[in-house]
Amino acid sequence: MLHLLEQTTEQLHAWFADRGLPKYRVGQVRKWVFERRAREFQQMTDLPKALRSRLAEEFQLFSSRVVQHRTANDGTEKLLLELADKQHVECVLLRDDREHRTVCISTQVGCAMGCAFCASGLDGVVRNLTRGEIVEQMLRLQMLLGEDQRISHVVVMGTGEPLANLGELLPALEVTTAADGLGISARRITISTVGLPKGIRRLARANCQYHLAVSLHAADDALRNRLVPANRKVGIASILAAADDYFDRTGRRVTFEYVLLADVNDSSEDARRLADLLAGRPALVNVIPYNPVPGLRYRTPAVGVTARFVDVLSDGGLNAKIRHRKGERIDAACGQLRRREGQ
Numbered sequence: 491m492l493h494l495l496e497q498t499t500e501q502l503h504a505w506f507a508d509r510g511l512p513k514y515r516v517g518q519v520r521k522w523v524f525e526r527r528a529r530e531f532q533q534m535t536d537l538p539k540a541l542r543s544r545l546a547e548e549f550q551l552f553s554s555r556v557v558q559h560r561t562a563n564d565g566t567e568k569l570l571l572e573l574a575d576k577q578h579v580e581c582v583l584l585r586d587d588r589e590h591r592t593v594c595i596s597t598q599v600g601c602a603m604g605c606a607f608c609a610s611g612l613d614g615v616v617r618n619l620t621r622g623e624i625v626e627q628m629l630r631l632q633m634l635l636g637e638d639q640r641i642s643h644v645v646v647m648g649t650g651e652p653l654a655n656l657g658e659l660l661p662a663l664e665v666t667t668a669a670d671g672l673g674i675s676a677r678r679i680t681i682s683t684v685g686l687p688k689g690i691r692r693l694a695r696a697n698c699q700y701h702l703a704v705s706l707h708a709a710d711d712a713l714r715n716r717l718v719p720a721n722r723k724v725g726i727a728s729i730l731a732a733a734d735d736y737f738d739r740t741g742r743r744v745t746f747e748y749v750l751l752a753d754v755n756d757s758s759e760d761a762r763r764l765a766d767l768l769a770g771r772p773a774l775v776n777v778i779p780y781n782p783v784p785g786l787r788y789r790t791p792a793v794g795v796t797a798r799f800v801d802v803l804s805d806g807g808l809n810a811k812i813r814h815r816k817g818e819r820i821d822a823a824c825g826q827l828r829r830r831e832g833q
């Protein structure tokens with residue numbers, strides 16, 4: 491059976507045309523899927539019954555099933571999805587006081603980048619997610635919202651390295667931004683990368699307005715090579731050059747993420763080095779207090795240390811903010827739920 495969300499618009503149009511069905515039926519189906527949150531074809535009541543049955547015979551609307559649903563006190567909800575091949579991925583809905591409803595989605599099963607402090611990469615990568623599996627996470631999370639509520643932002647910050655799967659991610663994001671898809675502005679979509687210069691340049695040339703976030707975590711190559719092994723092949727300088735290119739081509743300011751690990755990269759000296767490194771760039775820095783991963787020996791710095799780190803960055807002329815953690819109690823961060831399930 492075909493997975494509906496894997497089909498391009500052209501493929502869907504061809505399927506309908508081949509069966510002598512009018513083109514507007516495709517629009518009706520898309521509206522049901524993306525706007526009206528249908529779970530099955532039988533719900534699509536403005537389609538003839540015979541067509542609904544035929545669609546149900548030939549297409550699967552969802553290829554995954556929800557195997558866990560956790561809700562935290564702060565309104566964060568997390569889903570663990572089981573894919574057709576029994577692999578698991580997680581995705582998260584985050585709500586905040588500004589009426590933002592952000593979904594955090596995964597792009598791979600596992601991750602090959604091997605960052606020393608991250609749960610997602612501890613067991614390596616299994617495979618890329620398909621475009622349909624990426625879109626499906628957003629649809630599943632959208633179903634958790636009230637009927638009058640919509641997803642306002644997307645962050646591609648779940649499990650996996652998005653730029654290692656651009657071939658599937660870009661078509662998925664096309665559906666996300668399309669007026670007859672999820673209709674979310676590209677400017678409200680953030681792609682977070684470990685820093686793959688080739689991927690960053692490719693994204694810059696895709697002529698999109700996505701917000702790019704680069705996970706820096708260290709201001710010199712010696713430390714970064716330790717924390718982010720993927721750095722050994724590329725180095726900070728070539729990542730920054732690619733990030734500059736992204737800004738030049740898209741006009742979008744790049745965010746640099748910095749996971750703060752106690753006594754590893756959290757000294758005032760580390761902050762000054764980071765400020766010097768990024769000086770003169772129209773950059774934003776997101777400082778993320780480490781979210782402890784069972785089995786790893788890293789620690790979260792004290793609140794005062796985090797505040798001091800940000801102050802040094804601000805004094806150095808950078809626009810820096812602390813990104814507070816959400817949904818900790820439901821293992822919402824960083825591949826922890828999938829891991830806990832032993833997948």
Ligand code: SAH
Nearest residue numbers: 608647650651682683684705747780781824
């Ligand atoms: N592969 C991409 C996106 C995935 S993770 C990337 O590297 O950017 C999104 C962010 O969470 C990254 O900055 C990542 O380094 C960070 N992160 C991973 N594990 C974390 C942890 N335990 N605590 C805090 N942040 C973490």
